[in-house]
Amino acid sequence: MSEEELQKQFETTTPPQGTDPDVAAYRKIFAALGKEPKLTISSDFAGAVVKRIVTKKKREARRDFFWLTFGVVFLLVGLIVTAVVAGLRFELGFLKEMSGILIFSAAMILGFNWLEKKTLAKKMS
Amino acid sequence: MQAFRLLIHQNERLVAHMIGRIVKKDEEVEELCQDVFMKVHDKLSEFNFQSKLSTWIATIAYRHAINHLRKEKILFSDIPDEERFSKSFVEAENPQSITEEHDMDKFIMKLIDELPVQYKTILTLYHVQSMTYPEICEITGMPEGTVKNYLFRARNLLKEKVKKYIGKEDLL
Incomplete structure (x- = not known):
């Protein structure tokens, strides 16, 4: 044979x-x-991986928030500098007439943000 | 996350066996296995159901382990000169750690560790994970003929070595 x-x-x-x-x-x-070799991983291996994923996501969220803040600040600075250099004058009289709708819009945006964070946090855990 | 935890539980043995066979340092195995599941989590949306999930995960594990060897500059590439390697593997005196082993299964496990990476991987996938040739081909990227050839050679090398060992045991 x-x-x-x-x-x-x-x-x-x-x-x-x-x-x-x-x-x-x-x-x-x-x-x-055919026999299984001995395992060299910890008993709570899955827990350790999940912990690392959650930490990574938090770090990414912090980084995103930093860049968002940086962008907003940069935009505001740019706006102020442009206004000063160009001598622009803002007419904000219309705000008084539309105060109701503005307050309603702000409340809606904040409300949706709060709701989204609440449901996402639940899904993440 | 609960579902992903379940996915880890179902595949942790597969990944640990693969990484454990390829990477020799025990202290690196746990971290590398965690890295594999981090990658799986990141790329899960790219899984297209063309193969079994376990095959896809094993492919990631194999590539990750090979990249680790490359990074650590550990020689693993193509089996340089198969004939010369076979001769040196069979004829070389076993290290003391192996000859002191009286449990035959453990002795064979230690011999497997001495084999080239490709041989070890195929032996693990075929015998421990009971994977088919097409699955092993997908994981390692090797043609089916090569997989069959390496499996045959690996078992043949082990046989020659074990035969030599049994002969010596009989003499004692």
């Missing part, structure tokens, strides 16, 4: 028997190969 056929025989439900040195060696090898 060729070496290849011998290996194939060991994969069947009736492996070869006998005291031939090759057969004896393969018998030991096939018995050992």
Whole structure:
């Protein structure tokens, strides 16, 4: 029997028997190969991974917030500088006439933000 | 997150066995396994259901382990000269840590550790994870002929070594 056929025989439900040195060696090898090697990971492995993911997401959220704040500040500074250099005057009289709708819009935006954070936080945990 | 925790539980053994076979330092295995699941989490939306989820995860684990070896400049690439390697593997005297091993299963496990990365990976996927040839091909990126050839050679090398060991044991 060729070496290849011998290996194939060991994969069947009736492996070869006998005291031939090759057969004896393969018998030991096939018995050992199917056994699970010892695990080198901690018992709460999943918990450790989830913790790392949550930490990573928080770090990313902090970074996003930093760039958003930076963008808003940069925009405001740009606006002020432009207004000063160009001598612009703001007419904000219309705000008085539309105060109701402005307050309603602000309340809606804040409300939706609050609701989104609340539901997202629940989903994340 | 609960669903992802379940996914980790279902696949942690697969990833740990793969990484554990390829990376020798025990202290690095846990961190590398965690890295694999971080990658899985990041790329989960890219999974297109073309293969089994476990095969996809094993592919990420295999690539991550290989990249780690590359980063650490550990020689692993193509088996340089198969004939020469086979000869040196079979004829070389076993290190003391191996010859002192009286449990045959542990002795064989230690021999597997001495094999080239490709051989070890294929042996683990085929025998421990009971994966098919096409699945192993997808994970390792090797053609089916190469996978079959490496599996045959790995088992043959182990046989020669074990045969030598059994012979010595009989003499004692």
